[in-house]
Amino acid sequence: MTAPAILPAKGAADRLTGTFWRRPRLLLLLLIAPPLLWLGVVYLGSLAALLLQSFYSIDEFSGVVKQEFTLKTYAELFRAQNLDIILRTVVMATAVTLACAVLAFPIAYYAARYAKGPWKAAFYLGVMLPLWSSYLVKVYAWKLILAKEGILGWAAQGTGTGFVIDGILSIPGLQGSSLSTSPFGTFLVFVYIWLPYMILPMQAALERVPNSMLEASADLGATRSQTFRTVILPLALPGVIAGSIFTFSLTLGDYIIPQIVGNSSRFIGLTVYQLQGTAGNTPLAAAFAVVPIMIMLVYLTLAKRAGAFDAL
Amino acid sequence: MRSEASWGLKLAALGGLLFLHLPILLIFLYAFTTEERSYAFPPPGYTTQWFGVAWNRADIWPPLWLSLRVAAISTLMAMILGTLAAAAMARARFFGRDQISLLILLPIALPGVITGMSLRSAFGIMDIPFSTWTIVLGHATFCIVIVYNNAIARMRRLSGGILEASADLGANAFQTFRYVLLPNLGSALLAGGMLAFALSFDEVIVTTFTAGQQSTLPIWMLNELVRPRQRPVTNVVAIVVFAATFVPILIAYYLTRGGSETAGMGK
Numbered sequence: 001m002t003a004p005a006i007l008p009a010k011g012a013a014d015r016l017t018g019t020f021w022r023r024p025r026l027l028l029l030l031l032i033a034p035p036l037l038w039l040g041v042v043y044l045g046s047l048a049a050l051l052l053q054s055f056y057s058i059d060e061f062s063g064v065v066k067q068e069f070t071l072k073t074y075a076e077l078f079r080a081q082n083l084d085i086i087l088r089t090v091v092m093a094t095a096v097t098l099a100c101a102v103l104a105f106p107i108a109y110y111a112a113r114y115a116k117g118p119w120k121a122a123f124y125l126g127v128m129l130p131l132w133s134s135y136l137v138k139v140y141a142w143k144l145i146l147a148k149e150g151i152l153g154w155a156a157q158g159t160g161t162g163f164v165i166d167g168i169l170s171i172p173g174l175q176g177s178s179l180s181t182s183p184f185g186t187f188l189v190f191v192y193i194w195l196p197y198m199i200l201p202m203q204a205a206l207e208r209v210p211n212s213m214l215e216a217s218a219d220l221g222a223t224r225s226q227t228f229r230t231v232i233l234p235l236a237l238p239g240v241i242a243g244s245i246f247t248f249s250l251t252l253g254d255y256i257i258p259q260i261v262g263n264s265s266r267f268i269g270l271t272v273y274q275l276q277g278t279a280g281n282t283p284l285a286a287a288f289a290v291v292p293i294m295i296m297l298v299y300l301t302l303a304k305r306a307g308a309f310d311a312l
Numbered sequence: 313m314r315s316e317a318s319w320g321l322k323l324a325a326l327g328g329l330l331f332l333h334l335p336i337l338l339i340f341l342y343a344f345t346t347e348e349r350s351y352a353f354p355p356p357g358y359t360t361q362w363f364g365v366a367w368n369r370a371d372i373w374p375p376l377w378l379s380l381r382v383a384a385i386s387t388l389m390a391m392i393l394g395t396l397a398a399a400a401m402a403r404a405r406f407f408g409r410d411q412i413s414l415l416i417l418l419p420i421a422l423p424g425v426i427t428g429m430s431l432r433s434a435f436g437i438m439d440i441p442f443s444t445w446t447i448v449l450g451h452a453t454f455c456i457v458i459v460y461n462n463a464i465a466r467m468r469r470l471s472g473g474i475l476e477a478s479a480d481l482g483a484n485a486f487q488t489f490r491y492v493l494l495p496n497l498g499s500a501l502l503a504g505g506m507l508a509f510a511l512s513f514d515e516v517i518v519t520t521f522t523a524g525q526q527s528t529l530p531i532w533m534l535n536e537l538v539r540p541r542q543r544p545v546t547n548v549v550a551i552v553v554f555a556a557t558f559v560p561i562l563i564a565y566y567l568t569r570g571g572s573e574t575a576g577m578g579k
Binding site for chain 1: 316317321322324325328329331332333335336338339342350351352353354392393394396397399400401404406412415416418419421422423424425426427429430431432433434436437438449452453456479484485486487507510511514516517520521530533534537538546550553554556557558561562565569
């Protein structure tokens with residue numbers, strides 16, 4: 001046996017290493033402090049500023065923000081026109097989430113259970129590229145598609161199915177001169193943009209469904225559709241809920257899409273943007289921004305109870 | 313059960329993928345159209361003149377530089393902060409760990425309008441004038457989580473043994489970081505950086521709240537969408553923006569492919 005080889009500390013770096021070894025908590029603290037300070041000050045600080053701002057009010061005559069505590073601004077949220085905006089946004093977010101779930105399921109199901117080898121990679125890239133590629137470019141592409149003289153109108157004319165578009169545009173609530181100025185267009189673009197956010201968690205959940213369970217279900221005499229309804233769907237549900245957190249939350253806050261495609265009826269995001277910009281009513285804008293936070297908190301609590309976070 | 317997918321399922325899956333990809337192709341097509349006032353399909357004629365027109369438009373270059381500058385600085389900051397956070401969170405268990413991981417995730421989990429409005433409120437209350445740095449402040453905040461996700465996945469896969477081996481062979485903490493940890497983390501960090509760059513270069517929602525009168529390339533595009541001038545020029549710029557996000561994403565994918573932590577799962 002030789003003596004333990006303890007090398008003499010040669011410099012400050014070596015001595016510091018010794019200190020880290022003896023006190024691992026110190027190293028941990030040094031590592032976590034910068035990101036924590038950044039997020040704590042910049043992000044949480046800003047959220048606090050948002051809350052603070054929402055308790056201020058605006059002087060109706062001078063238009064100056066009065067920096068004293070009041071609940072007046074929150075009370076304004078309950079005016080009929082503002083409740084309308086909130087309701088419209090929630091209805092849109094719900095519709096978008098449901099449509100995304102229906103459209104995403106076959107893609108996620110195929111990718112999780114049948115795609116192998118190069119097809120698996122193709123499906124993965126096929127979902128990931130649209131997820132990450134430029135948001136604004138994607139919205140713009142849909143403006144081109146939905147325009148009256150655009151490709152959809154051209155295709156409908158060529159195939160004699162123009163009555164379908166006219167039919168949609170004559171439904172009360174969805175009226176517009178073309179799909180690009182109808183709320184249905186807004187809905188389509190929302191679904192397109194957020195669809196990948198639904199596919200990925202759904203696929204992750206479906207990949208975790210063990211094959212043995214499906215075989216057991218078949219052995220016990222279940223038909224394909226029975227297996228689907230009673231085994232696959234309940235096991236995939238946490239993934240669907242996880243995906244719906246994204247689609248719901250993103251639709252609640254988005255303000256670019258309703259501005260570019262649709263009849264410019266107001267959604268929460270757009271209202272926040274207009275109030276802080278042209279109207280200069282920062283307190284009311286802040287109060288409006290608190291609404292999606294509250295809705296998402298309720299949503300997240302419900303999702304947590306359904307076990308959605310295991311699928312994230 | 314696993315044998316073969318039914319034709320209905322195959323069609324629905326393939327149709328879904330096409331639905332995700334076909335719209336983007338139109339952007340390319342319309343960059344070559346001779347029609348500049350409407351989105352007529354099929355285009356009445358084809359020309360490559362719009363690339364030259366876009367090149368000579370003086371109002372495009374300053375937003376492009378600003379976007380590049382903001383994305384570069386934000387990515388750098390996010391890489392430093394995200395890596396530090398991942399190093400701390402990868403193995404250690406401590407009080408408040410779950411809360412910290414939620415805090416890192418929050419900036420992209422909540423809608424951008426909230427992050428934007430929050431920063432706007434803070435700037436308003438503290439009388440901070442808008443500048444490049446106010447944009448960077450927002451971008452770096454939501455980019456941290458992208459780098460963090462990539463780095464922490466790689467660190468979890470890394471065997472703790474090699475760090476101990478390095479220490480046993482006499483390396484101090486900094487040498488271990490330089491010669492052992494960094495080469496192993498390299499591609500994951502690069503992938504995270506690429507994704508962060510793509511996200512920042514393209515971001516518009518938070519930026520509209522933190523930019524004031526400044527114009528990044530996405531903000532320039534947004535203005536053109538609301539009040540179009542030469543529509544095909546917007547398409548040319550859209551292709552540039554698309555390429556500036558598409559290429560980094562592909563690189564990120566190839567850098568991390570094959571691992572359990574393939575980049576992009578955590579946007």
